[in-house]
Amino acid sequence: MQDPSLLTTAEIAAYLRVKERTIYEMVNRQTIPFTRVTGKLLFPRRLIDAWVEAQTEHPAGGPAAPPPIYAGSNDPLLEWALRESGSGLAVLASGSGEGLAALAEGQAVLAGCHLLDPESGEYNLPAVRARLSGGIVVIHWARREQGLLVAPGNPLGITDLSDVAARGLRLARRTAGSGSERLLDVLLTRAGLTPMAVQPAARRVATHADLATMVATGEADCGLGLKAVAGPLGFLPLIADECFDLVLRRRDYFEAPVQALLRFARGPDMAARAARLGGYDLTDLGAVRWNG
Known part of the structure; x- marks a missing residue:
């Protein structure tokens, strides 16, 4: 057998x-x-x-080649493209921070992240410089729209995060270390609130789709998520141009898995899928943001 x-x-x-x-x-x-x-x-x-x-x-000799894994932040468009492109990369969506850790430890070929630095207001590069060194490339994937997902028709009349905190509404939360959790902390600070000011839902979730399901089933009153997963839910925009990047070692950029992904991402099927999902700007897809 x-x-x-x-x-x-x-x-x-x-x-x-x-x-x-x-x-x-x-x-x-x-x-x-x-x-x-x-x-x-x-x-x-x-x-x-x-x-x-x-x-x-x-x-x-040097270290062995990393396993054929994409690790890091959950992105529905990227995970679809990884499958459709024939890249051969398995998906381990475990959050932006975990993705960079997996890349650093040789446990993944590719990591996706959208980590907003609260001091500089810059996405991803401060985290990459702090956690990785030598032969690292940051490739832009997409600008994404994030906001509050609410029940269809917004029956609770939710307006913003301050309203959520003031009324003690249940906010769906992503797993600790994810880019969305960091973004939430930044948005709360901008609103003059602390993370403790909002009431969390009973459990945390790993993906945007899981968060949308919590809101749709009434397990949470709202949650910070992508417009791309809103579907029939209500969507209150908060961030229109969140920067999502791919991080990898320079040696792997020219290998077949990454090249297959990028080649597919530049094609018409990718553009059509992004338009159907909504909330994506692919203008600079494939641009090198950093080569260190």
């Missing part, structure tokens, strides 16, 4: 010769490739093998 392509927690623990508890700790720290199917943890064997190879130390 062939080895299964997806391993359970017990199977991956045996495969790596560690305790199951260690696997759960690695999942919590986002340091091992994994997926969730109906709430169950599964581990793609192909990605695990590539990840193990990337951890191998080479006494006489």
Whole structure:
């Protein structure tokens, strides 16, 4: 019988010769490739093998090639393009900060981020300079529109974040370390509020789609999210030109996965998809923002 392509927690623990508890700790720290199917943890064997190879130390040479993984911020247009382009990159959307960490540790080829520096007002470059060094390239992906997602027709009459705080409305929150959480903190500060001023919903979510679902099902009254996932929900714009970038090592820019993605992204299907989703400006897609 062939080895299964997806391993359970017990199977991956045996495969790596560690305790199951260690696997759960690695999942919590986002340091091992994994997926969730109906709430169950599964581990793609192909990605695990590539990840193990990337951890191998080479006494006489440089580090091994990173596993074929996109890590970082959740973006529905980018994740669609990664699939449709035939890039071969698996998606591990775990937040902007975790994406940069995965890239730094050789656990991903490509990282996506939209980290707003509250002091300079600049996106991504301050974080990249602080966390990565040597042979790093930052490629622009898109400008995105973010705002408050509210129930269809906005029956609560929500106006802005100050209104949400004053009325004690439940605000859906993204996972800690995500670019959207940092953006929320900046927007609250601009409104003269602290993060404690707003009442969070019962749980945090990893993706914009999950956040939209919380609002749609009444689990939250509103949440900061992309216009692209609003669908039938109401949308109150807050940021019209959020900068989303791709970060990678210079050596990987010319490799087939990244070139396949960028080639597809410049085509008509990409433009049509962005127009259907809404809230995207692809004017400078592919431009090099930093080469350090």
